[in-house]
Structures are given as structure tokens and as C-alpha cells.
Amino acid sequence: MPFEILALHGDTWQIEATVNKKSEIEEIATQILGESGVSGVRVVQDSVLIEKSINDLEEEDFVFEKIKEAVQEKIFVGEIDSAPNCEVADDLLKSDALKTLNRLFRKYLDKNDITAMEVIHNGKEIKRLNDADTLVPSAVGKVAKIQSENSDVSSNERRDILFEFMQEITNKANQAEERGLPAIKKTSFKEAISALKETASEGDQQYLLNVIIAKELIDTRSYWGKLLQTIRWASDLDDSAVEAVLDRFVADILANNSVIQDLLGDQLDLGSAIIEMLDLGSGSLETGDIEELQEEGIEWTKAKLNQIMARPTFTVSQLILLERAEQQIAGSGNLSKEGETGENERFNAILDRVITKDEVLGGSQMTEALTERQTRLINKGGLTGLKEAINTLIPSLRSPARKTAFLLSIANSKMAEEKLEEFIQEHIETLLVKPSSINGMVSSDLPPNKKMEQITSSFYQIEKSQLDQELKDKITARLDDILASYLEESKIIEKIDNPSRPMHLRAMMLVGMCQSEMLPKGKASNIARDVITEHLKKPNFNTELVAQVDEAEKDKVMERFQSQLKRAGISN
Numbered sequence: 097m098p099f100e101i102l103a104l105h106g107d108t109w110q111i112e113a114t115v116n117k118k119s120e121i122e123e124i125a126t127q128i129l130g131e132s133g134v135s136g137v138r139v140v141q142d143s144v145l146i147e148k149s150i151n152d153l154e155e156e157d158f159v160f161e162k163i164k165e166a167v168q169e170k171i172f173v174g175e176i177d178s179a180p181n182c183e184v185a186d187d188l189l190k191s192d193a194l195k196t197l198n199r200l201f202r203k204y205l206d207k208n209d210i211t212a213m214e215v216i217h218n219g220k221e222i223k224r225l226n227d228a229d230t231l232v233p234s235a236v237g238k239v240a241k242i243q244s245e246n247s248d249v250s251s252n253e254r255r256d257i258l259f260e261f262m263q264e265i266t267n268k269a270n271q272a273e274e275r276g277l278p279a280i281k282k283t284s285f286k287e288a289i290s291a292l293k294e295t296a297s298e299g300d301q302q303y304l305l306n307v308i309i310a311k312e313l314i315d316t317r318s319y320w321g322k323l324l325q326t327i328r329w330a331s332d333l334d335d336s337a338v339e340a341v342l343d344r345f346v347a348d349i350l351a352n353n354s355v356i357q358d359l360l361g362d363q364l365d366l367g368s369a370i371i372e373m374l375d376l377g378s379g380s381l382e383t384g385d386i387e388e389l390q391e392e393g394i395e396w397t398k399a400k401l402n403q404i405m406a407r408p409t410f411t412v413s414q415l416i417l418l419e420r421a422e423q424q425i426a427g428s429g430n431l432s433k434e435g436e437t438g439e440n441e442r443f444n445a446i447l448d449r450v451i452t453k454d455e456v457l458g459g460s461q462m463t464e465a466l467t468e469r470q471t472r473l474i475n476k477g478g479l480t481g482l483k484e485a486i487n488t489l490i491p492s493l494r495s496p497a498r499k500t501a502f503l504l505s506i507a508n509s510k511m512a513e514e515k516l517e518e519f520i521q522e523h524i525e526t527l528l529v530k531p532s533s534i535n536g537m538v539s540s541d542l543p544p545n546k547k548m549e550q551i552t553s554s555f556y557q558i559e560k561s562q563l564d565q566e567l568k569d570k571i572t573a574r575l576d577d578i579l580a581s582y583l584e585e586s587k588i589i590e591k592i593d594n595p596s597r598p599m600h601l602r603a604m605m606l607v608g609m610c611q612s613e614m615l616p617k618g619k620a621s622n623i624a625r626d627v628i629t630e631h632l633k634k635p636n637f638n639t640e641l642v643a644q645v646d647e648a649e650k651d652k653v654m655e656r657f658q659s660q661l662k663r664a665g666i667s668n
Contacts, residue, residue, distance in 0.1 A: 097141055099159060101125050102150060104136035109150050114142070121160050129162055136163040171203045171228065173235045179242045185264035189216060189303070191344060191412050198351045200235040204228060209317045211348035217303075217310040219270035222262075232262070272307045280312040285329045289338060305341050313345065319352045323401070324392055330404045339409035346404075347412040356420060359398050367431030367442025370421050374449045377417030379406025418458045421450075426465035428472070439473060444492055453497035453553045460509035467506060479515055486516075490523065496537045497553035499527055504561045521567070528554060529574050534582040544588055548614055551575055555616045572616075579620035589627055598644040600653050603631060607657070610664035625666065632666075 099121055103112035112128050115121050125137040139160040140153060148157070155161075176199050180192040187193055197212040198205070204225065205212060215221040226232050240255035247254070278291035288308055296304050313322050326349065330342045349355055359376070363369040375381040376398065383389075383399035390396055404410055405417075425446065432438025447466065450457045458465075470485035471477060486506070493499045506512050507520045531537045538547045555575045558568055583589055592605045609615060609624035631637055641657065642650040661667075 097143065099139050100142055100145055101128060102138040102140065103128050103131075103134045104138075104163070105133055106135075109136075109138070111145075111150075112137075115139070118159075125160055125162065129164065134164075137161070171207060171231065173231055173238065174199045174202050176200060176238060176242065179239045181243050181247075182258070182261060185261040185268075188261055188265055189306075191347075194344065194348065196239070197235075198348065200238070201225070201231065202351075204231055206352060206354075209319060210314065211319075211322070211345065211351075213306065213345050213348045214310040214314050216265060217269055217272075217306045218314060219266055219273055221310075221314065222266045222269060226262075236262070268303075269307065272304055273311075275304075277304060277308050277311075280308060281315075286332070289335075302337070302341060305338065306344075309341065309345060319349050319355045320358060320397075323349045323355060324397060327397065327400045327404065331400055336409050339404075339407060343410045343412050346401075346410065347416045350413060350416045350420075356417075358394060359401070361394060365432050365438075365442070366424060366429045367438075367446065370424050370431070371442070371445055371449065373417050373421045373424075374446070376402055377405060377414045377421070378449070379403065415458075418450075418462070421446075422458050422462045422465045425462070425469050431469075436473075443469060443473065447489075447492060451493060451498050451502055453495060453501065453550065454557065455501050456505040460505050460511075463502060463505040464509050464511045466502075467511065482511065482516065483519055486519070486523070494539070495550050496527060497550045497557070500524070500554040500557045503527070504557055504563075508562060521563075524558075524563075524567075524571070528558070528571050531578070533585075534578050537578070544582075544586065545614065547582070548579060548620075551579055552612075552614060552616055559616075572618075576616065576618035576620055579615060580618075580623060583620055583623050589624055593627055599631075599640045600642060600645055600657070603628065603641055603657060604660065606631070607660045607664050607666065610666060611660075612664075625664075628666065 099115045099118065100111050101113040101115060101121075101124060102109045112134075113124060115124055121139050125139055128134055129137045137160070138153070138158050140157050141159065144153070144157050176196060179196050180187070180190070182188055182193060188197075194212050194216070197216065201212065201215075205215070208224075210221065215225055236255055236258045237251075240251050240258055243249075244251040244254045249257075278288040280288045283291070289305065292304055292308065293301060313325065316322050316325060323346070326342055326346050330339060330346070333339055333342070356373070360369050360372055363372065372381065379402055381398070381402045383395070383402050386396065386399040386403075389399060405414060430439065431442035431446075450462055450466070456463050456466075467482065467485050467489065470489045471481045474481070474484055474488055476484055490499050490502065493502055503520055503524050507517070507524075512520055527537070534547055534551060538550050542550070555572055558571045558575070561568065563571075589606070589609070592609070593602050606624055606628040610621055610628065615621040615624065634640065638654070642653055645653050
């Protein structure tokens with residue numbers, strides 16, 4: 097009776113050879129097991145395979161079986177070049193510390209389909225991590241070395257402190273577990289929150305909420321499943337404190353590469369993927385009607401995530417996607433498959449999303465990434481390449497406010513230290529000091545309010561910048577002069593305060609000119625303030641204000657006007 101030798105290739109068993117002599121079975125099977133790509137062998141009588149398929153075979157059917165022992169991939173801690181300095185144990189629970197933990201233990205977390213938030217808030221998971229070879233000592237050693245470099249404490253001393261902190265965090269998690277906290281799976285998310293608020297002090301609520309969420313998510317051994325769960329919880333919430341807690345869990349889930357890849361799906365090119373990440377991170381992604389999408393499918397999940405990303409409470413998650421986009425921008429991959437034209441189009445679309453009239457999203461690191469990308473677009477390196485990259489990038493930003501945001505951001509970057517400081521200062525002065533009028537700074541096609549908003553935004557950016565105080569004073573004074581000259585030359589105030597117009601419209605527009613977002617305090621703002629103040633001095637002003645307003649609306653108009661006065665810092 098012949099025997100069939102089955103070999104395991106990946107996840108599939110298949111017939112590899114036929115042996116007629118029982119005495120030769122083990123020798124031939126062992127030879128096959130030694131071949132590349134074979135991880136196991138089984139031998140069965142030929143007659144058995146007549147009655148059963150290969151996948152239906154049971155242990156008693158095997159004449160011989162041998163499986164290679166799986167080689168466990170050794171997990172190492174990740175590399176870091178910085179680490180926040182934790183003063184107390186609870187600092188390990190803060191977002192910047194968790195970001196470091198994610199980088200250090202990335203391979204361990206991904207292998208076990210678990211997040212840093214889950215580990216650090218669960219005593220059993222902390223123990224599992226501690227038992228995982230030498231991961232924790234290696235990680236602590238790296239962090240201690242970095243933290244001791246700018247400290248009076250030695251690396252060994254810092255190491256001991258960090259181990260003490262880890263023990264405190266472990267004890268804290270175990271003590272929380274012993275409290276008999278409400279279980280989400282036994283009730284619901286909202287009911288568990290309510291129960292927690294009834295029993296826990298206000299100071300303990302956030303931590304304990306982290307604990308019960310972590311315990312629930314630990315049972316979901318896939319990042320995608322965790323994402324779906326947190327999104328469902330967040331979708332039905334109207335509680336900013338709880339949303340902020342969920343934000344940190346969502347951020348941790350988004351730190352996994354496979355989740356990002358699944359969310360983005362197939363994209364036309366790298367630039368399109370980056371743009372989608374930026375739009376998703378700001379909650380501005382066009383997703384279509386969510387009601388028409390398959391529930392819990394990729395597009396549905398993306399649409400739901402997009403909704404919560406638009407909330408101001410999900411700042412940590414937003415930052416995760418922003419940082420991922422920054423890494424791709426700084427990388428060497430082409431943004432487009434359509435040559436130079438496509439590269440420039442994608443890059444300009446990215447610029448439009450990350451450089452606003454107030455700031456560069458992602459700060460100096462994003463600015464460095466953009467500048468590095470521009471050096472590759474112009475194909476020039478070194479200091480000369482950096483300067484030319486800045487020279488060619490600035491015009492594409494169009495408005496003075498966005499140009500100011502970029503220049504101030506790069507001024508704060510490592511890239512600018514020493515070698516670019518004077519160069520950037522010259523650019524700032526050329527942009528904001530040298531123009532003789534507002535039309536030399538902004539497009540003449542813009543309406544007056546937009547022109548003033550642009551200059552005002554630049555004013556505030558300069559005011560809160562880290563530039564030398566003398567230079568800041570010089571620039572802000574110049575911008576105020578330009579705004580004041582523009583008001584006088586264009587006669588905007590006179591046009592607004594036209595006696596032929598109803599007083600409530602004139603007054604609202606005048607006080608609107610005094611708002612901080614329109615004009616900064618100074619000469620320009622005082623021009624409008626003086627006019628509205630003169631009106632307020634009139635004994636019959638209140639009567640005149642609502643004279644042409646419907647009776648039913650008079651109280652509302654008066655209330656709105658008083659509110660605007662208060663915002664502008666004008667007393668009535």
C-alpha cells in the first residue's frame with residue numbers, strides 16, 4: 097500500500113511525494129521538510145485520501161508528522177532622539193510621553209495588536225510587557241540616557257527613577273482594577289460613564305475612564321476593530337471631557353501603519369495620499385452621504401472618523417495624521433506620476449492645506465519638510481539650495497499672512513539655526529516693512545476687509561513671535577501705519593458712516609472695525625474707535641440706533657450691539 101507525503105507550504109498542505117516502502121517514510125519526509133518553503137510534513141496512507149480531503153484529515157490518520165518549530169522574531173525597542181522629561185509618575189500618562197512609548201514599543205504593540213494607552217492603564221498588560229525579554233530595560237536605558245544629557249542627574253540615577261515611576265503606574269492600574277469599576281460590555285459606554293461619575297471623584301474620573309476603556313479594547317485583538325469601537329463611542333457623545341479621553345485612544349490606534357493604509361486605500365499617487373491624510377486630519381475630507389455607505393466598511397469608517405476629527409477635542413489624533421503627512425512630505429518619494437507639472441500641482445495643494453493665514457500646521461518640523469521637498473523640486477542642495485527653495489516657495493503662498501507664517505515657522509526650526517537667521521530676517525523685512533502701501537503687500541483685487549485681515553494677521557504673528565523685540569516693534573509699528581494710511585486714503589470709515597444709511601447698520605460696521613481680528617489696537621483701530629465713540633456720546637444715540645429697526649427686533653439689535661462693544665473693549 098503506497099503512502100502520500102504531504103508538505104505544508106505557507107498555510108496550504110499539498111501532496112509532495114509518494115512512497116511505497118514504509119521503511120523509507122521518515123527519511124524521505126525529513127528530506128522534504130528540509131527544503132525551502134516547507135514548514136511541516138505529514139504522511140498518510142493513500143487509501144485515506146480516497147475517503148477524505150487533505151483539509152479533513154485528523155491526527156489518527158497520520159503515519160508520521162513533523163512540524164518545524166516557529167522561529168520567534170526577536171523584538172527590539174525603536175530608536176528615539178528625544179524624550180519628554182517626566183517629573184512624576186503620572187507624567188508617563190501624558191500625550192507626549194505616550195508618543196515616545198509608541199515609538200519605543202512599536203514592534204511589540206503591533207505584534208500583540210494593542211495600543212500604548214491600553215498597556216499603560218492595565219496592570220496585566222504592563223506585566224506582560226515587563227516579561228517580554230529585555231524590552232523595558234532597553235527602553236528605560238535609552239530614555240534615561242537622553243534625559244540625563246541636559247541634566248545634573250546621571251544616566252543610572254535617571255534609570256532608577258524611571259523604573260520607580262513604572263512601578264507606581266503598575267500599582268495605580270492594579271488598584272484601579274480592584275475598585276470594581278463599571279464594565280462597558282455589561283452595560284453600555286454611556287451607562288458606564290454615568291456610573292463612574294457617580295462613584296469616582298472628579299480628580300480620578302479621567303484616569304479611571306482610561307482604565308475601563310482600555311479593559312474593553314484589550315478584548316478586541318485588532319486595530320481596525322478598536323478603531324470601529326472608539327468611533328462608535330465618540331459618534332454619540334456630547335461630552336468634551338470624555339471626547340478628549342477617546343481622542344488619545346484613537347490617536348494610538350492611528351499610530352499603526354496598517355490602519356492608515358486601510359483608511360487611505362488605493363491612491364493615484366503619494367501626493368493624493370498625503371492630501372487625503374491632511375483632509376481627514378482636519379475633518380474636511382469629502383466622503384459623500386454616510387447613510388449610503390456600508391456600515392463598518394472602510395468608506396463608512398473613514399466618513400465617521402472624518403466627522404469626529406472635525407471636533408476641537410480630537411487634537412492628538414489630528415496631530416498624528418499631520419505628523420504622518422509630514423514624514424511623507426519629507427521623504428524622497430515622488431508626489432505625482434505626471435512629471436514636474438504633477439509634482440508642483442500636488443505640492444501646491446499640500447501648501448494650501450498646511451500653511452494658513454495664522455500658522456503652519458505641524459510647526460517647524462512641517463516647515464522643514466516642506467522646504468526639503470522644495471529643494472528636491474528645484475534639484476539643488478546645501479545652503480544655496482535651502483535659500484533658493486525658500487525664495488521660490490514664498491511667492492506660491494500669495495498672501496502676506498501665509499508668507500509670514502512660513503517665515504516665522506522656519507525661523508524657529510533647527511534648519512534655520514545660525515545659517516539662515518539673517519536671510520529669513522531680510523525676507524520678513526522685505527515682506528512687511530519695505531512696502532509703501534497695503535497694495536504693495538496684498539492683491540489689489542481683494543475687498544477692503546480681507547486686505548485688513550491679512551495685515552492684521554501678520555501683525556499678531558509678529559507680535560507673538562520669538563523675533564528680537566526691537567525688530568518686532570519696528571514691524572508692528574510699520575503695519576499699524578500702513579493700516580491707518582489705508583483707512584484714511586480709501587475713506588473706508590466715511591463710506592461706512594454714511595448718514596444716508598440706518599444707524600444700526602453704520603454702528604455695527606464701525607464697531608466691527610474695532611474688533612481685534614479686523615484691526616489691532618493702535619492708530620488704525622483708533623480711527624474707527626474715535627468715530628463710534630463720538631456717536632456714543634450723543635444723548636439720543638440709543639434711540640437713533642434702533643429708529644429704523646422693526647419693533648420686535650429692537651431689543652435684539654441693542655443686545656447684539658452691546659455685545660460687540662464689549663468684545664471691542666469699548667464702554668458705552
